[in-house]
Amino acid sequence: MSDQAQLARSRDRALVIDDVDLVYDNGFKALSKASLEVGTDERHALLGPNGAGKTTLFRSICGEIKVTGGSIEVLGEPATGVLPAQLVRRGVGRSFQIGRVFETFTTGENLELAHEASETWPGGTRARRLRPSDEAKSVAHQVAVDFGLANGYDRPASALSHGEKKILELAMAVIQQPRLLLLDEPMAGMSREETERAIEVLRVVGTGRAVLFTEHNMDAVFALADRVTVLARGSVIASGTPDEIRNDPNVREAYLGKRSGAGDFGHA
C-alpha cells in the first residue's frame, strides 16, 4: 500500500490491528495473526468463546501487554510501547470488566475526578486550577443526569449496585470525551433491566466516536454493533455485519460448538 493510501486509511480508522501475534514465553500462542479495524464512527463488537483471546487483545490495545508481532495503531499513531495513561491522554477511554470505580468517593466525586484528570492533560484547560472547579461540578452533574446516576449522587460509590458501578465507570470514560472507547464486557453481571438501560446509554455515547466492545450478551451485541469480529483460539475467524456473522457457518461451529441450534444465536 502506498503511503498516501495508508494515510487515508488511518484517517478514518480509530483503531487498526494488523497481524498481531502474542506468544508467551512458554510457547502458548494467545494471539495469532489477529487483524481488525474500527472506523472513527463505528461500534464494533469483539466476540469469541472463553479463552479466545478477547481480553488479551484488549489489554494489548490498552498498552498493558506487549505483543510479539504485528502492529497496533490507535487514533493514527502506533500504540505499541505506549503507557496506558498516555493512550488515555491520546483519546482512548476504557472500562474494566468489574466496574472499577473509587468506592470511598461519591458518585459525583468519581465523575469530577475523571473530568479533572482530563483537565490536567497537556493542552487541557485550566490545568493549574487549585480547588475543585464549579465547571467540573456542573459537567459531572449533567453527565450523571444523562446516565441515570443522579439518584445517589452524593452517596459513596460503594453503595451503588454492580450494574450502576459499570454505568458510572462508563460515564467516567465518556466525561473525558474519548475518540475511541474500549469496553470490556460492559454488560456483564447486570440485571435485565440494567442491561436494557446500558444498551440505550451505549447507543447514545457510541454515536460520533469509535467503540470496540466485548460482550457475551448476544441481544446487546446485535442491538449495538455496526460490525462484529469473531475470535477463536487467538485468530480472527470471521468479520462482518451482524447479519453476516449470524449466518456464518464457521462462527456457528467455533462459537456455539455443539450447543443447540442456530435459533439461540441472536434471538436469546
Next chain:
Amino acid sequence: MSTTKSNDTGALRPALRTAGALAVVVALLLVPAFTTQDVVFNVGSAVCAIVLALSFNIIFGYGGVVSFGHASLFATGGYVAGIALNNGHGFWAAMAAAGVVGAVVGALFALVALRASGIYFAIITLAMGQIVFVVAEQWDDVTGGISGLSGVGVDSVSLGFTTVSLPDADAYYRLVVVMGVLFVGAMWLLSKTRFTRLLRATRDDDVRVAALGLNVYRWRFVAFVWSSLFAALAGGLYAPLGGLVYPELARWDASAEPILATLLGGSGSFWGPVVGATVFALIDFFARDLNSLRVIITGAILLLVLLAAPGGLTSIRERVRRHRGKGQPATDTEKDVTAAVGGTDV
C-alpha cells in the same frame, strides 16, 4: 435526600470549630505563663512533631505510600536551619533554606524510591534516611559529628516594618506556636485542593487513576516533595527550641514516630496525625521517669487502639455517628442482591 442536611446546626459548627481552634492556639501561647521551662520545651517539641506527622500523612494518608525515612527530612531541616543560624543568618533565611534543602533532598528520595512500590518503596526510604543519619554523624566539619550542632538560637525576627526581639526560650516558643499554626493551616489548605483529591484517588486504585490518563508517578513525586518541604520546615522550627541538633534526629527509630502518631490518630482524617502526635507527646511527658516502661505503655496503647478502631482515634467519632442510625437505605441492599443474582449471560 442529601439536601436535607440540617442547616441550623450546620451553620453553627464551623463557627464552633473556629472558636475551638482559636482557644487551642491561645492556650498554647499561654503555656509559658503557667508552667516550667521543661513543659514549654515539651509542648514546643510536640508542635513540631504535629507538623512532622501531618507532613508524613500527605504521602501516607493521601498518597498511600509509606515513607520510613521521614525523620531524616526533619533532621535535614534542623541541620540546615542550625547551620544558617550559627553563621549569623536570620530566622526567615534559615527557615527558607531548611525548606528548600528539605524539598530537594526529598525530591532525590522520591526519584530513587518511587521506582519501586509497596514495601520496597518503604525500605528504600529507610535506607536513604540512614544515609542522611550517617552523613550527619560523619561530616564533622559541617554537622558537628556525633555531638551535633549546639547553641542554635534565634535572637530576633524581622517582620519587615519592625523587628521583634526574642529575649528568652519562652519568646521563641511563642514563635514556634505561631509558625506551627501557619504550617498546619497551609497543609489544611493543601488537603482541600484538587491535587490532593486526585492523590487520594491514586491511593485507592492507582491503576484506575492511570486509566483516567493521570501520570501517577508525577503525582506521587510532587506529593513527596510537598511532604518533605513541611517535614524540613518542622525540623527547622525545632532546631532553635532546644538549641541542639544531633544525628539521632535522623535515625530510623525517629522515623517511626510520625508513622505511629498517624496510625494512632488515624490517617483517614486531616486531624488524625494531630491527635496521635498530641497523645504521644502526653505519654512521653507523663511517663518520662519510667524509662523503658514508657515504650511498653506506648506500644500497649497503640495496640489497643488499633485493635478496637483500626482507623485510629479519629475514626471512632465517625463510627459512633454512623451507629446512631444513619444507616444505608434498604433499597441499596436490595439493588445489590438483584445485581448479584440477575446477571444475564448467553
